[in-house]
Amino acid sequence: MTAHKTGVLARLSSRLVCTYLNLDKRETAVLARFAETMGVAFQIQDDLLNLEGEEFIKTKGYNGEDIHEGKITLMVLHYLANG
Numbered sequence: 001m002t003a004h005k006t007g008v009l010a011r012l013s014s015r016l017v018c019t020y021l022n023l024d025k026r027e028t029a030v031l032a033r034f035a036e037t038m039g040v041a042f043q044i045q046d047d048l049l050n051l052e053g054e055e056f057i058k059t060k061g062y063n064g065e066d067i068h069e070g071k072i073t074l075m076v077l078h079y080l081a082n083g
Contacts, residue, residue, distance in 0.1 A: 003036055010039030047073040 014035035018028040050056055050066045050073075057063060066073050 003040055006043035007036035007039035010035040010042075044074050047075060051075065 011032045014031045015028060018031055023031070047066060051063055053063065056065065062068075067076065
């Protein structure tokens with residue numbers, strides 16, 4: 001799910017750069033996969049900060065905004081699978 005949410009933006013950006021640089025298909029695929037993985041890692045970190053981050057309390061007044069909004073995060077999926 002996250003790969004198609006946040007990862008796709010990073011993957012697309014890397015593919016555009018690879019096209020501009022005239023890289024071959026193998027190099028493009030490797031870099032696109034790496035960029036997607038970085039996008040997923042960013043999303044997971046963002047979800048964790050939403051639950052525990054001090055900045056969210058300062059700006060929103062509370063943590064867990066994603067859960068209040070009904071967003072499916074990695075932590076929600078983990079709970080549903082193991083809860």
